[in-house]
Amino acid sequence: MSTTAPGAKSANLSSPTPAKREITTKPRLSDKVFRGVATAGGLSSLLLLGLIFVFLAFQGFQVLRSEGIGFITGSNWEVVQDNVGNTDLSASTFGIAAMLIGTVICATIAVIIAVPISVLCALYLTFYAPSFIKRLMVALIDLMAAFPSILFGMWGYFVLMPHAEYWAKLIHKYFEWIPIFKMDVDIFERSPFVAGVVLSTMIIPIITSISREIFSQTPLDRIQAAYALGATRWAMIKAVVIPYGRSGVVGGAMLGLGRAMGETVAVYTVLNLVYQINWQVLIGAGGNVASMILLKFGEAGPTETKALMAAGLALFILTLIVNSIANVIVTKTGGKGR
Amino acid sequence: MSIDKPVVKPGKPWASTPKERAIDLGAILLAAFGSFALVALSELKGKLAYAGVFLLLIIVINFIHNYLSRGIASAKDSIASSFAVAGVLITLLPITSILFAVFERGKAGLKPNLFTTDMKLNGPNDPIDQGGLLHALTGSGIMVGIALIISLPIGILTAIYLTEIKGLFTRPIRFLVQAMSGVPSIVAGLFILSAIVFPITKTPSGLMGGLALAILMIPTIARTSEEVLLLIPEDLREAGIALGGTQWRTISQIVVPAAKSGLITAIILGVARVAGETAPLVLVSGGGDALNLDPTSGPMGSFPFYIWKAFTFGTNESIDRAWAGILVLLILVFILFFATRLVGADRNKK
Numbered sequence A: 001m002s003t004t005a006p007g008a009k010s011a012n013l014s015s016p017t018p019a020k021r022e023i024t025t026k027p028r029l030s031d032k033v034f035r036g037v038a039t040a041g042g043l044s045s046l047l048l049l050g051l052i053f054v055f056l057a058f059q060g061f062q063v064l065r066s067e068g069i070g071f072i073t074g075s076n077w078e079v080v081q082d083n084v085g086n087t088d089l090s091a092s093t094f095g096i097a098a099m100l101i102g103t104v105i106c107a108t109i110a111v112i113i114a115v116p117i118s119v120l121c122a123l124y125l126t127f128y129a130p131s132f133i134k135r136l137m138v139a140l141i142d143l144m145a146a147f148p149s150i151l152f153g154m155w156g157y158f159v160l161m162p163h164a165e166y167w168a169k170l171i172h173k174y175f176e177w178i179p180i181f182k183m184d185v186d187i188f189e190r191s192p193f194v195a196g197v198v199l200s201t202m203i204i205p206i207i208t209s210i211s212r213e214i215f216s217q218t219p220l221d222r223i224q225a226a227y228a229l230g231a232t233r234w235a236m237i238k239a240v241v242i243p244y245g246r247s248g249v250v251g252g253a254m255l256g257l258g259r260a261m262g263e264t265v266a267v268y269t270v271l272n273l274v275y276q277i278n279w280q281v282l283i284g285a286g287g288n289v290a291s292m293i294l295l296k297f298g299e300a301g302p303t304e305t306k307a308l309m310a311a312g313l314a315l316f317i318l319t320l321i322v323n324s325i326a327n328v329i330v331t332k333t334g335g336k337g338r
Numbered sequence B: 001m002s003i004d005k006p007v008v009k010p011g012k013p014w015a016s017t018p019k020e021r022a023i024d025l026g027a028i029l030l031a032a033f034g035s036f037a038l039v040a041l042s043e044l045k046g047k048l049a050y051a052g053v054f055l056l057l058i059i060v061i062n063f064i065h066n067y068l069s070r071g072i073a074s075a076k077d078s079i080a081s082s083f084a085v086a087g088v089l090i091t092l093l094p095i096t097s098i099l100f101a102v103f104e105r106g107k108a109g110l111k112p113n114l115f116t117t118d119m120k121l122n123g124p125n126d127p128i129d130q131g132g133l134l135h136a137l138t139g140s141g142i143m144v145g146i147a148l149i150i151s152l153p154i155g156i157l158t159a160i161y162l163t164e165i166k167g168l169f170t171r172p173i174r175f176l177v178q179a180m181s182g183v184p185s186i187v188a189g190l191f192i193l194s195a196i197v198f199p200i201t202k203t204p205s206g207l208m209g210g211l212a213l214a215i216l217m218i219p220t221i222a223r224t225s226e227e228v229l230l231l232i233p234e235d236l237r238e239a240g241i242a243l244g245g246t247q248w249r250t251i252s253q254i255v256v257p258a259a260k261s262g263l264i265t266a267i268i269l270g271v272a273r274v275a276g277e278t279a280p281l282v283l284v285s286g287g288g289d290a291l292n293l294d295p296t297s298g299p300m301g302s303f304p305f306y307i308w309k310a311f312t313f314g315t316n317e318s319i320d321r322a323w324a325g326i327l328v329l330l331i332l333v334f335i336l337f338f339a340t341r342l343v344g345a346d347r348n349k350k
Helices: A006-014 A029-067 A097-128 A131-145 A149-174 A192-216 A220-228 A233-262 A265-270 A289-297 A302-333 B018-041 B047-070 B072-109 B134-165 B170-180 B185-201 B206-231 B234-242 B247-258 B260-275 B279-284 B303-313 B316-349
Strands: none
Touching: A029 A302, A029 B134, A029 B170, A029 B185, A029 B206, A029 B247, A097 A131, A097 A192, A097 A233, A097 A289, A097 A302, A097 B072, A131 A192, A131 B072, A131 B316, A149 A192, A149 A265, A149 B047, A149 B072, A149 B303, A149 B316, A192 A233, A192 A265, A192 A302, A192 B072, A220 A233, A233 A302, A233 B072, A233 B185, A265 A289, A265 B303, A289 A302, A289 B185, A289 B279, A302 B170, A302 B185, B018 B047, B047 B072, B072 B316, B134 B170, B134 B206, B134 B247, B134 B260, B134 B303, B170 B206, B185 B206, B185 B279, B206 B260, B206 B279, B234 B247, B247 B260, B260 B316, B279 B303, B303 B316
16 A cells, blocks of 8 residues: 555545445345345246146046046046936046037137238238328227127127128038038037137237237338339238248237137137037037036036036147247247348 | 529329329229129129128229229239228228127116116016116126236236346246236136135135136236336436446336336236136136125125126026126226326327
């Protein structure tokens, strides 16, 4: 300390040296607590998903063990009771194949109807619409995404179903030669097609808003380059937007598929549940896991409730897989080049 | 000395001239006339035929007009525009149909007794001027409140973890939150049944309903808050740290207050997401008909359950009741929705 500058010396004379502040990158206690709490909060989603799996599996374990693989390959749902009224687990059969396949069929119909409409709508909103129409439509579509499912259920039942049945008859009349549109019995009411139409109105807002988001991320320089080369709007969309946004739209469609598979109330009101695998989508006989759970739950005894828990587990896993794939696709698309 | 400079007025060469507009209008009229004529003359009938023929004719007329005036590229472009407009119109159809149906069928039941009485003494089949949905209003309020109390801290902590802490688990947690937003609502109900109702409480109650709704609400709040926090400029965080603040103080006193209006939007969106959830409440809330303000015991009514019960009862009176309930629910969703717009507009102004 003998060779310090004069200034420092005079400071030393006037006041005692303050204790040298310790400079460290170690987080303070408050930060440690904060980071711990936030991490715990963040991990709660992991915990909840895990708990959902564990508890549904735990409750459904008995039924799953007694049914084995037959639970997802068989189509019978029969509760046999012994003479004192207890459910006889070994004699009863629980199989959800028809329901699982029906769920996928309804959701697929919904996606097939919704995707072209949503993509056209998103293209219009991103590249064609004047700004006031765009703002109005975006607000309306967001509002529609916030409509409760029971609203779609009642509207679907009272307003849309008669129309959808008429459309089903038209399709049957002109496209009977396609196997899935054949009819062995003439019942058009409450068919998987009708359920698919109702579901499509529910997922159009979801797919539209995801597609719109993806389209609006299209690099502006490429759009301008296309225009500068003399492209029309359609030529620009075909050359720039579609190659850029294709996989994102696929992801959005899969998110819609996942949403459609998990929908309960709207399907319950417009679908006739039948425990038989039915590929003819216009016939009024379909399956849906979520609706079946709601239908059976009221009158179910303890064992049947366990079977319903197992069905819920199957639905949970199915939607989780579809959603995960969709999210991976959507996330990968954002900000990626051609 | 002054020279008269020629003043160039800005023009809009891309805007459509009156002549072009007249041609567009003419095409629409021609297509409408053509569709009426075709439907009248051929075997086709019904609204669907009118719409289909009209769309087809509009496309053909536009195609020919554009082909003759500007060539094939422009003609193809006109087909694409026609389809895009058709897509929007088809999307608008269900929205307007839903709004129209609900207001048309629900307004008859909108009477003051709806908000002052419950259904303790009335069945769903009673005339609409008896009984009401007071129990559903309070029940839904309590359950959504419980869900909010649980999911708000978890959702915001998750968002803070994802945007501020950026720890080891950021990517998996972001993935899981997205996956969680796809959990079917009935599975949330089954989970609460299997984890709490069957092993512990044995009876359904409003609290269980709130817990089931919380599971559906957490991902909505977490994802919206994350988006909002990402919008807060990095400068604010750096300024907080540079002033000697710890991370805790920077986030709690600078970042979160700056994002306040966005977080309120997240809350409203979360409430709107669960306010109409039916399936889990049918499973776990018990769905009482009497006013019940105690979430821990006894069945508790709720909006979706009230509508559900009246709808599945199936008589004319009860269905009128269901529509009235839906109308009130829709008005609530409207209010929540416009609240988010207002908060959002407020944020954009600042």
